[in-house]
Amino acid sequence: MEEVKLHGTSYNLFTYRVIWALKLKGIPFEYLEEEHSNKGSLIMKYNPAFKRFPILFHGEKVISESMVIIEYIEDTWPQNPLLPIDPLDRSIARFWVKFAGDKVYACIGTMYYTSGEKQEKAIKETIEMLKIIEEQVFIGDQENKFFGGEKIGIVDLAFGIIPHWLEIIEDIIGVKLLEPNLFPNLLNWVQNFKEEQIIKENLPNYDEMFVFLKNQRELILSSS
Amino acid sequence: MEEVKLHGTSYNLFTYRVIWALKLKGIPFEYLEEEHSNKGSLIMKYNPAFKRFPILFHGEKVISESMVIIEYIEDTWPQNPLLPIDPLDRSIARFWVKFAGDKVYACIGTMYYTSGEKQEKAIKETIEMLKIIEEQVFIGDQENKFFGGEKIGIVDLAFGIIPHWLEIIEDIIGVKLLEPNLFPNLLNWVQNFKEEQIIKENLPNYDEMFVFLKNQRELILSSS
CATH class of the missing domain: 1.20.1050.10 (Glutathione S-transferase Yfyf (Class Pi); Chain A, domain 2)
Structure with missing residues (x-):
């Protein structure tokens, strides 16, 4: 299985949403805390359109924006579904x-x-x-x-x-x-x-x- | 097949998006033009949270908000996909x-x-x-x-x-x-x-x- 890494900021609801989704799915991941003031290379490279965390790395794949990440998690790991089927x-x-x-x-x-x-x-x-x-x-x-x-x-x-x-x-x-x-x-x-x-x-x-x-x-x- | 009816307003991009999606999928539908000032019963009954058109009726089912409607169309009629599979x-x-x-x-x-x-x-x-x-x-x-x-x-x-x-x-x-x-x-x-x-x-x-x-x-x- 490819490694899952979540880069986020503390006290941030958008980061916590993704933490909850990964935990609810039972997906092992590493959490990496970023500085709030960090508009540095990671953000500018991987989410220059919105310039914010969280960012999820799944092997070589990179996904940002919390609800987009959650839909990706749902599409990738079907167990414990977060969306209904109908x-x-x-x-x-x-x-x-x-x-x-x-x-x-x-x-x-x-x-x-x-x-x-x-x-x-x-x-x-x-x-x-x-x-x-x-x-x-x-x-x-x-x-x-x-x-x-x-x-x-x-x-x-x-x-x-x-x-x-x-x-x-x-x-x-x-x-x-x-x-x-x-x-x-x-x-x-x-x-x-x-x-x-x-x-x-x-x-x-x-x-x-x-x-x-x-x-x-x-x-x-x-x-x- | 259940009837598809789209209620929308003229010159409105959000309405046109759904028209395009239905046409691209080849789904027959009836289009019903609503007045721009209409915040009447249809809106208040079916989209009171946002109070706006378009609203899609698919038989008894009602869906609103243009991009939500497009995801519904994609989930319901898989032909001519609008979203990638990966x-x-x-x-x-x-x-x-x-x-x-x-x-x-x-x-x-x-x-x-x-x-x-x-x-x-x-x-x-x-x-x-x-x-x-x-x-x-x-x-x-x-x-x-x-x-x-x-x-x-x-x-x-x-x-x-x-x-x-x-x-x-x-x-x-x-x-x-x-x-x-x-x-x-x-x-x-x-x-x-x-x-x-x-x-x-x-x-x-x-x-x-x-x-x-x-x-x-x-x-x-x-x-x-």
């Missing part, structure tokens, strides 16, 4: 992966890296976005722990910023968005997700990440 | 589909719906984005008419806004971006794409689209 179910999963990619990070990121009026507007937009997830994605199907089943799949990985990351961000900016009375379905899923062994064992340390994200926010606010 | 080639195709989704429309849209300094900044960003396509996507491989082969595939469909749409936008805002000396590879691909029978026969009328886009731009600029 074309309609696949399209529903891909629809929510697109929603996560287009809306979730944009909303949370804007809320996190702004202040004052801009932040208030972004908080409202984030709540609207979370309501869509509450009402349309994790709709409180008692039979399913995760999106569409008993096992974590690609949609759960796509929404992986909500458990842990969003909770830390709430604590830093002092705003509680995930209220139990507003988001019972979503919070039920958050709990299921965090209780899963592979997720629990592969989450950044709360305190370290709190300090890292807080510093990053202050740096960006002071330079804007 | 996992690495698939990941490269999906990488550029993601680039098109994240960068191409954002850049061109911002350039189109702004004026003055904001527009100048957006024009520069659009040129940088087009350079990435020139140097990394359509790299002047003399053997290939399209991305990775002799036949139009998912990457060509994803970049489908560049032929026709971007050319009309250039004419409206009076800025020429696609200079032959700067973008020989990209312009070569544009020509191949527009000469393909199915594309040629399924493009919005230049003059009508010019008027439509010009009015839309003026409306947005006057209300911002």
Whole structure:
């Protein structure tokens, strides 16, 4: 079997998504931590279009962008599938992966890296976005722990910023968005997700990440 | 065979992408034109997360978001494949589909719906984005008419806004971006794409689209 190496950065959801996918598939891999400021040769050689980690090396093959990497993992190692088999179910999963990619990070990121009026507007937009997830994605199907089943799949990985990351961000900016009375379905899923062994064992340390994200926010606010 | 119906809006690249994909696959379908201002029942029922067309009905099944629809079409009708079979080639195709989704429309849209300094900044960003396509996507491989082969595939469909749409936008805002000396590879691909029978026969009328886009731009600029 060809060697699998994942280059990523700490506290980074996009890196963790791929770690989770590889672990869920049971694929042995080496993880190599890169510096956050590293826009050096590796990035410029292998992902000059987006200039970011993670990057997966599978023997001589190189793949970047977290959800593209996850589809590659799915195409290459069919065991413990992350996508359903039925074309309609696949399209529903891909629809929510697109929603996560287009809306979730944009909303949370804007809320996190702004202040004052801009932040208030972004908080409202984030709540609207979370309501869509509450009402349309994790709709409180008692039979399913995760999106569409008993096992974590690609949609759960796509929404992986909500458990842990969003909770830390709430604590830093002092705003509680995930209220139990507003988001019972979503919070039920958050709990299921965090209780899963592979997720629990592969989450950044709360305190370290709190300090890292807080510093990053202050740096960006002071330079804007 | 279950009936296929596509609901879309005129002059809309996202609608045309799906028309092209269905025609390339040789799938008979009925096209139903929707009003641009229609945020009515169909959208709110079937795509409330994004609130936009196109929407594909395949019998009782409903799929929305153009690239999600194209992956559904590929999963459902394997003839005339739009994606390569090899996992690495698939990941490269999906990488550029993601680039098109994240960068191409954002850049061109911002350039189109702004004026003055904001527009100048957006024009520069659009040129940088087009350079990435020139140097990394359509790299002047003399053997290939399209991305990775002799036949139009998912990457060509994803970049489908560049032929026709971007050319009309250039004419409206009076800025020429696609200079032959700067973008020989990209312009070569544009020509191949527009000469393909199915594309040629399924493009919005230049003059009508010019008027439509010009009015839309003026409306947005006057209300911002």
